[in-house]
Amino acid sequence: MIRVGIVGGTGYTGAELLRLLVRHPQATPVVITSRTESGLPVAEMFPHLRGRLDLRFSEPDPCVLAECDLVFFATPNGTAMQSVPELLEHGTRVIDLAADFRLKDPALWERWYGMPHQCPELLDEAVYGLPEVNRGAIRHARLVANPGCYPTAVTLGLLPLLERHAVDPSWLIADAKSGVSGAGRKAETNLLMAEVGESFKAYAVSGHRHLPEIVQTLQICTGIEVGLTFVPHLVPMIRGIEATLYARLIENDLDLVALYQSRYADEPFVDFMTSGNPDTRSVRGSNDCRIAVARQGEVVIVQSVIDNLVKGAAGQAVQNMNLMFGFEETLGLEALALLP
Numbered sequence: 001m002i003r004v005g006i007v008g009g010t011g012y013t014g015a016e017l018l019r020l021l022v023r024h025p026q027a028t029p030v031v032i033t034s035r036t037e038s039g040l041p042v043a044e045m046f047p048h049l050r051g052r053l054d055l056r057f058s059e060p061d062p063c064v065l066a067e068c069d070l071v072f073f074a075t076p077n078g079t080a081m082q083s084v085p086e087l088l089e090h091g092t093r094v095i096d097l098a099a100d101f102r103l104k105d106p107a108l109w110e111r112w113y114g115m116p117h118q119c120p121e122l123l124d125e126a127v128y129g130l131p132e133v134n135r136g137a138i139r140h141a142r143l144v145a146n147p148g149c150y151p152t153a154v155t156l157g158l159l160p161l162l163e164r165h166a167v168d169p170s171w172l173i174a175d176a177k178s179g180v181s182g183a184g185r186k187a188e189t190n191l192l193m194a195e196v197g198e199s200f201k202a203y204a205v206s207g208h209r210h211l212p213e214i215v216q217t218l219q220i221c222t223g224i225e226v227g228l229t230f231v232p233h234l235v236p237m238i239r240g241i242e243a244t245l246y247a248r249l250i251e252n253d254l255d256l257v258a259l260y261q262s263r264y265a266d267e268p269f270v271d272f273m274t275s276g277n278p279d280t281r282s283v284r285g286s287n288d289c290r291i292a293v294a295r296q297g298e299v300v301i302v303q304s305v306i307d308n309l310v311k312g313a314a315g316q317a318v319q320n321m322n323l324m325f326g327f328e329e330t331l332g333l334e335a336l337a338l339l340p
Ligand SMILES: NC(=O)C1=CN([C@@H]2O[C@H](COP(=O)(O)OP(=O)(O)OC[C@H]3O[C@@H](n4cnc5c(N)ncnc54)[C@H](OP(=O)(O)O)[C@@H]3O)[C@@H](O)[C@H]2O)C=CC1
Pocket: 007, 008, 009, 010, 011, 012, 013, 014, 033, 034, 035, 036, 037, 060, 073, 074, 075, 076, 077, 079, 097, 098, 099, 147, 148, 149, 181, 182, 183, 184, 185, 186, 308, 309, 312, 313
């Protein structure tokens, strides 16, 4: 049994980690931090945990966190990098759900996140936590950078085409939509029900910070330069991401179904549908990424759906924890989607 800590236990991804971890047979949450709710019993804020978790929120304390085998940071960007070097020195392993360790180039980090990196010397060592591309390295990692929600859906959707060099890598389009929980639990006027409900809009159209992350992964995986247009949208639902992806085929007689089937045949959390259109409700609450592929002439259209809080955040983090500690990869992640 490993002892785990969560920094940022009152947010949506922190709460989702708790939902998964309280039923995990090999991991016990022992520290859950919140600066604003310190002292409050966790189950008082989250009654679904009553009888399952007897802990109070506490102030983040590096000495207490260093007693854990693993610490998850479910905190805003720029938070984990302030504590990670000290935790690693104490032998505590870390999974950061934010973006602090995702980009390999500290200058790129500073450009997109608007702050200098506090420990650029750890960027090379950090392993990008997408098991479908980095499973071997994740097993041995001290520090895992859990991928962003959009990058998970988009990368898994495009990867088979690019690995096969089947499409023009300079012309890729990702038209992605997210539910509002993607923006976190903090109060913001533009995320109110009356602002978001019965409405639908694009945002960050001239450049979203997930763009360099997706491009970096696709380029590392394929060794070729990639040109991607990525536009996120906010849709009036709570959970879920749908990404419709477009690419131009170079290899015209390619069997797309066979390509995706073979790429993901052994992946426990990627389900390739040979027909139909994956919907976000088919993954709501589960760690699955569900993908379908079609074509219109020379244009391939890939549809990729995930739950942003599960495969897009906490579920993928638990999958990474399982790999890091030698547990069965699917442990604690067996939940099916909730219908309706
Ligand atoms: N929501 C999503 O779908 C996804 C989110 N992510 C990323 O995961 C991270 C967490 O997201 P989410 O749960 O949505 O965020 P929330 O805003 O819902 O929660 C943030 C949590 O961090 C704590 N916190 C805030 N500032 C600090 C600080 N300086 N030091 C310590 N704790 C702090 C807050 O508690 P308190 O202020 O009380 O300490 C709160 O518990 C973010 O980086 C986000 O970008 C990644 C993938 C998907």
